[in-house]
Amino acid sequence: xxxxxxxxxxxxxxxxxxxxxxxxxxxxxxxxxxxxxxxxxxxxxxxxxxxxxxxxxxxxxxxxxxxxxxxxxxxxxxxxxxxxxxxxxxxxxxxxxxxxxxxxxxxxxxxxxxxxxxxxxxxxxxxxxxxxxxxxxxxxxxxxxxxxxxxxxxxxxxxxxxxxxxxxxxxxxxxxxxxxxxxxxxxxxxxxxxxxxxxxxxxxxxxxxxxxxxxxxxxxxxxxxxxxxxxxxxxxxxxxxxxxxxxxxxxxxxxxxxxxxxxxxxxxxxxxxxxxxxxxxxxxxxxxxxxxxxxxxxxxxxxxxxxxxxxxxxxxxxxxxxxxxxxxxxxxxxxxxxxxxxxxxxxxxxxxxxxxxxxxxxxxxxxxxxxxxxxxxxxxxxxxxxxxxxxxxxxxxxxxxxxxxxxxxxxxxxxxxx
Numbered sequence: 001x002x003x004x005x006x007x008x009x010x011x012x013x014x015x016x017x018x019x020x021x022x023x024x025x026x027x028x029x030x031x032x033x034x035x036x037x038x039x040x041x042x043x044x045x046x047x048x049x050x051x052x053x054x055x056x057x058x059x060x061x062x063x064x065x066x067x068x069x070x071x072x073x074x075x076x077x078x079x080x081x082x083x084x085x086x087x088x089x090x091x092x093x094x095x096x097x098x099x100x101x102x103x104x105x106x107x108x109x110x111x112x113x114x115x116x117x118x119x120x121x122x123x124x125x126x127x128x129x130x131x132x133x134x135x136x137x138x139x140x141x142x143x144x145x146x147x148x149x150x151x152x153x154x155x156x157x158x159x160x161x162x163x164x165x166x167x168x169x170x171x172x173x174x175x176x177x178x179x180x181x182x183x184x185x186x187x188x189x190x191x192x193x194x195x196x197x198x199x200x201x202x203x204x205x206x207x208x209x210x211x212x213x214x215x216x217x218x219x220x221x222x223x224x225x226x227x228x229x230x231x232x233x234x235x236x237x238x239x240x241x242x243x244x245x246x247x248x249x250x251x252x253x254x255x256x257x258x259x260x261x262x263x264x265x266x267x268x269x270x271x272x273x274x275x276x277x278x279x280x281x282x283x284x285x286x287x288x289x290x291x292x293x294x295x296x297x298x299x300x301x302x303x304x305x306x307x308x309x310x311x312x313x314x315x316x317x318x319x320x321x322x323x324x325x326x327x328x329x330x331x332x333x334x335x336x337x338x339x340x341x342x343x344x345x346x347x348x349x350x351x352x353x354x355x356x357x358x359x360x361x362x363x364x365x366x367x368x369x370x371x372x373x374x375x376x377x378x379x380x381x382x383x384x385x386x387x388x389x390x391x392x393x394x395x396x397x398x399x400x401x402x403x404x405x406x407x408x409x410x411x412x413x414x415x416x417x418x
Contacts, residue, residue, distance in 0.1 A: 063274025
């Protein structure tokens with residue numbers, strides 16, 4: 001519903017502005033709009049096709065990891081943390097296992113596997129919910145941490161950056177994974193903000209050893225990585241971040257394949273099964289991507305986007321702040337409403353400023369470290385007929401806001417020259 005309003009609004013507002021420009025003597029305005037529409041339709045199709053290979057590769061590897069039991073192992077490692085965050089779930093209840101599995105899949109970028117696990121967790125949480133139409137404490141904690149959850153590997157963002165880089169002729173020396181560490185930091189900031197907000201509302205004591213160990217250990221790791229990179233010029237820092245990201249991703253691939261071989265599963269067949277799903281995912285994206293890119297094309301080609309950006313830039317400049325982040329800001333604002341809408345805006349920023357530009361990298365970091373809060377809450381609560389969501393939305397939006405500011409600051413720290 002929200003995306004429908006945004007889509008219709010972009011086109012109708014753009015058309016009205018085009019009529020005004022025509023009345024002012026701009027006779028080429030409709031030609032520019034039409035050209036932009038056709039160009040973005042082709043671009044959306046090309047980008048989606050470019051995703052086929054990368055998504056097939058990654059989902060194939062993830063299927064190997066699933067069958068090798070690596071996700072179950074990851075779930076067992078995370079279990080002590082989640083039992084403290086969900087004290088109202090009876091020990092040994094099935095909901096606890098589904099929650100851990102859902103978060104494990106999300107952290108590894110297994111979106112398709114994470115959603116059914118999350119819906120299963122919601123149904124199991126509803127079983128122990130004393131008031132069936134009102135969200136329980138565990139439901140709210142689960143959904144806020146789900147929307148603000150840590151993403152170890154922003155698979156789709158990396159895939160899109162690679163696809164656009166090829167289109168822009170960056171065939172050598174480009175590393176699509178160089179946003180790995182900044183995105184990881186951004187998601188950790190968002191996760192911590194969501195955790196603190198819900199824990200405060202539910203009076204959950206955060207000074208418990210599994211929670212302190214997790215937050216402290218993760219913070220220490222990120223601090224050490226940031227310290228090691230401090231003082232490097234932006235270009236060298238980008239190269240080092242890209243090296244770390246590539247090493248982590250390659251390490252996970254080798255680990256999953258090796259685990260599959262040790263478990264004596266048919267690694268090749270498992271990979272092919274997952275790769276088939278990757279092909280379907282990439283093809284499914286095409287109509288959604290073309291739809292949002294078309295609306296953005298009308299909005300941008302008529303000058304509306306420039307007016308909005310100029311207004312935001314003026315407000316930011318009036319505060320004495322640098323305005324280089326402004327072109328990427330709409331990605332974060334849209335992400336709370338629509339993942340596909342934010343994806344389209346991210347691609348628009350990358351194509352306008354370049355995939356290796358500060359704005360292009362920042363848009364990717366924001367896309368990878370924020371979540372579609374309204375969509376997730378609607379789908380998950382709707383699946384169990386929850387009418388009163390209490391403070392779930394406010395906590396989720398707080399985490400989004402903190403995550404967006406954090407992503408911008410991280411982008412400046414890693415990629416801005418001054």
